[in-house]
Amino acid sequence: MNKTQNVTIKGTKDGLTLHLDDTCSFDELKKELDRKLSNSSRVQEEDKLLTVKVTVGNRYLDAKQQEELKDLIRRKRNLIVEDIETNVLTREEVQQLKSENEVVSMARVIRSGQVIEVEGDLLLIGDVNPGGTVKAGGNIFIMGTLKGIAHAGCNGNAEAVIAASVMKPSQLRISEFISRSPDQNEDDGRIMECAYVSGDSQIIVDRLQVLMNKRPNLARFEGGR
Amino acid sequence: MGEAIVITSGKGGVGKTTTSANIGTALALQGKRVCLIDTDIGLRNLDVVMGLENRIIYDLVDVIQGRCKIHQALVKDKRFDDKLYLLPAAQTTDKNAVEPEQMKKLVDELKQDYDYIIIDCPAGIEQGYKNAVAGADKAIVVTTPEVSAVRDADRIIGLIEKEEHVESPKLVINRIRSHMMKNGDMLDVDEITTHLSIDLIGIVADDDEVIRASNHGEPIVMNPNSKASIAYRNIARRILGESVPLQQLDTQDKGMFSKIKRFFGVR
Structure with missing residues (x-):
């Protein structure tokens, strides 16, 4: 045979x-x-x-x-x-992958005591009030004022970034890195800013425009004219 | 069929009970049938503020545990001919004596007979809060222009928004000291309202008369001349659907000279 x-x-x-x-x-x-x-x-x-x-x-x-x-x-x-x-994935694996790669958008105020957690990226249209927390496996984009805690890359992705229209967070966390705002924080928060982990393991807060150089792979869109 | 409004704040001591008593009384003055419910079991105050302490025979827990009928426990306020009633809290037991479902049933029953049920909520977010919110259709969150009170208000608004049977809460800012607000030593009204992002239904000035009136068991609304009284009456009118402009708080300088000074931006 x-x-x-x-x-x-x-x-x-x-x-x-x-x-x-x-x-x-x-x-x-x-x-x-x-x-x-x-x-x-x-x-x-x-x-x-x-x-x-x-x-x-x-x-x-x-x-x-x-x-x-x-x-x-x-x-x-x-x-x-x-x-x-293997060419075969189970339904759960696919769903896991999908949720890790999608941008979840949300229009609400995250109030004190509330915790929002997503697997992928988070697009929040609204504020994060003091005492509120947003967590994402990927990046966090906030169209509103960040006054609470944002934790990007919470599953260990140090490449993740946090961007907010108005940045006056009580704490920023990216992967296992934590930074907090100074105790005497009297300014009104700065606008259109982003936070990322620099080469020497510090969380840097900078103008939003630097992101395209620091994290070029944020751009998923290809083509266009 | 009336509607039930819970008055809550999260933080203690910001004036929930005073606000409940005054809004309830103001609505009664407008000719509505009002029932006040004190849900602060174990630490009841509303009866004292309303001056009805001596008339309590049965209380909320008696009603819920079936020891009496609702109408037996309701204390009628004689000043308002058949318009204003109080269901007092029990003083001898604690918040766990009542379950949210029982509370909801009770409020639903009262809604048949009254235009407005004003529920005075205890401080905190535990059992007492859950009981108070269970039967409510609307909510009013009371805060003062202090960071800690605003924080707790934010927390409580988040919790209320999760309750599907309650409409989006309205905000009352209590104990405003206009001179401190002007100097920037206190959070100002706009700041609080944008921070909490809910509708403002009234602002109440810090007024010594309020404390004096409470101690006499006579809600401040019954004195038509005080600033706080007008504020509470305005809130009641807004609850009834009228649109009333916000009260001007800085009315101390009345002379021509100060008007000119204000015009030029000199304080």
């Missing part, structure tokens, strides 16, 4: 890639992978670790199966799985 191979190994200029067929069962795949990695062993004595990419096509692997594959490959040879690529 001449069966097509379920596992093919290819060398590309980026390194080794294991193509795993998506039409057989997972157990079959494991068996074949096991066999292939064992018998094709040109015995390599040197302990150099090779990284490989694994592509699984239209097969969905849950976290446990991915772990099994990685484990199998790691045990057999001095190979380390760098990445497992």
Whole structure:
């Protein structure tokens, strides 16, 4: 019986890639992978670790199966799985991705004691009053006065920025960095400003216009004339 | 079918009870049937301010726990022929004696008989506040021109906005000292209103008469000459749907000379 191979190994200029067929069962795949990695062993004595990419096509692997594959490959040879690529995403993963990448817009006043949290970017049309908090996994844009706390990149993204029409925050937080306004803050707040984390891990507040140089990847729009 | 208005503030001591007593009385003066409810169980004051303390027989908790009928607990204010009633709070128990659903039922029942139910809310955002807001259709937030009071007002507005059965709250700024506001030592009316971004329904000057009247158990509105009295009457008229311009607070300098000085911007 001449069966097509379920596992093919290819060398590309980026390194080794294991193509795993998506039409057989997972157990079959494991068996074949096991066999292939064992018998094709040109015995390599040197302990150099090779990284490989694994592509699984239209097969969905849950976290446990991915772990099994990685484990199998790691045990057999001095190979380390760098990445497992699949064409399939679960609904939750897609929703997660979507919410991480969308801009949530909101028209209201965030009052004392209220906390607004979004996964992606936040566009707030209204004020954040003292005692109120806005948190976003991405950037925060406020068309109004920021008088409370804004926490951008709250899942650890230090590239995130905070921009506000009127900036007089009680605290600014970006990723794990925190800055607060001086205790004697008598000015009326400055207009059209942004905050970002500089190279030396300080939160810098500056004119809005510097953002296009500091964070060029804020621009998602391509084309136009 | 009347409407229920809760008077609240978050912070204590800004004048919720005084405002409740005066708005209620002013509405009664306008010929409306009004029922005041004191929900500050355990720390009741509204009866004292209204001068009805001695007539209390049953209270709110008695009604809710079925020890008496509503009409037995209502204290009638004899000064207003059948227009103004008070449902006093209990003094011997605490806020947890009442549940929001029970309160809502009670207010709904009273709305059948009265044009306005004015609910005096206790300070804080706990059980007492929840009880007070449960039956309300409208809300008035009282604040003073102090940063701490405005902070708490902001918090309470946020909480009220979450209550779907209550309309967007209206703002009363109480205890305004015009000279301090003029000097910039106090937050000014515009500043507070833009900060809280809700509609202003009245401003009340800080007036010694208010304290004197409260101590006599006679709401200030009954004295037609005081500034605070006019302010409360104006609030009542605005509740009734009239459009009344905001009171001018700095009426001390009346002479021609001071008018000229003001014209040139000299204080």
